[in-house]
Amino acid sequence: MRLSADDRRSLKRVLQRRRAAISPVSRGFPPRLPGPGRRAEGLSQEQMDELLARARGTYNRLENGRIAHPGADLLTAVAQELGLDEHEWAFLWRVTRKENPPGALHGSAGTDVAGVWRRIVEGITGTLVYLSDVEYGIVAHNEEFRAFFPRRQAPANVMRWLLLDPEARTEVLVDWADRWAPAIMPHLRQTVESRPRNAALARLERDVLADPVAGPLYRDLAAAPLPYEDGAELPVHHAVHGPGRLTTCLAEPIVAPGARLNLSIYLPDGPAPGLPSDLPPGPSPDFAPDRFRDPV
Numbered sequence: 001m002r003l004s005a006d007d008r009r010s011l012k013r014v015l016q017r018r019r020a021a022i023s024p025v026s027r028g029f030p031p032r033l034p035g036p037g038r039r040a041e042g043l044s045q046e047q048m049d050e051l052l053a054r055a056r057g058t059y060n061r062l063e064n065g066r067i068a069h070p071g072a073d074l075l076t077a078v079a080q081e082l083g084l085d086e087h088e089w090a091f092l093w094r095v096t097r098k099e100n101p102p103g104a105l106h107g108s109a110g111t112d113v114a115g116v117w118r119r120i121v122e123g124i125t126g127t128l129v130y131l132s133d134v135e136y137g138i139v140a141h142n143e144e145f146r147a148f149f150p151r152r153q154a155p156a157n158v159m160r161w162l163l164l165d166p167e168a169r170t171e172v173l174v175d176w177a178d179r180w181a182p183a184i185m186p187h188l189r190q191t192v193e194s195r196p197r198n199a200a201l202a203r204l205e206r207d208v209l210a211d212p213v214a215g216p217l218y219r220d221l222a223a224a225p226l227p228y229e230d231g232a233e234l235p236v237h238h239a240v241h242g243p244g245r246l247t248t249c250l251a252e253p254i255v256a257p258g259a260r261l262n263l264s265i266y267l268p269d270g271p272a273p274g275l276p277s278d279l280p281p282g283p284s285p286d287f288a289p290d291r292f293r294d295p296v
Helices: 005-020 045-052 058-063 072-082 086-097 116-122 143-147 158-164 166-172 176-194 199-210 214-221
Strands: 128-132 138-141 232-238 242-251 260-268
Touching: 005 058, 005 072, 005 086, 045 058, 045 072, 058 072, 072 086, 116 128, 116 138, 128 143, 128 158, 158 166, 158 176, 158 199, 158 214, 166 176, 166 232, 176 199, 176 214, 176 232, 199 214, 232 260
Parallel strands: none
Antiparallel strands: 128 138, 128 260, 232 242, 242 260
């Protein structure tokens, strides 16, 4: 697979800029002495070959876009040596392999979410909204989300609450074992596998596996493909409004890979406002259930 001229120029520009920012001395090479020779700032391509333990000329060919479909081990080593961020890491894969990377480069990605997100999330009205980091810790939420919970107390970790909290499993999340567990558990499994060095995620999975209720279900259900998400509908008991359904969409902030923005619309069971009270409970005529797909 040959890279286009534009892709080669973009790749070279990104990698050269990162090389120029790294002092050779910081990588164990002797300082340059005055006199003839290379004067460019930063690591040389030959020094990159040494750091990567690759044959001479390997890094030069990569930086100039002359390696067809470079291996994941080479891309990972280059990204780590040059200190690429998550966006540059994704760029490296998309340019050289025409695909997304299999996971984050840094274990900390998605744990640091900019404070501006808190102001945005807290200002949203009309729907339940929360933002969680890659470890499922809730970073920000709005008033509607807080009102959903008994005693108006939002959990510190949404995944721990969804899978391990007894009140969640028996009172809030209706049909937890048959509806909620199959929809949620594959998300935890995939996140743990994509962040194998994250201690908090590993501890959360161990706690789920050790739980007598969640553990057997997790072993049976977690390896499934991720269920359909956007528009998924699940039954709940709202602390204020009672029985109903949550229709959910998920998004990921570009600046925090692995973090999740969750927006959920609560739809109460029973007749819609303005309809005769003697109508049987159920969705209003304006609500089309087939617009949404159940995630299980």
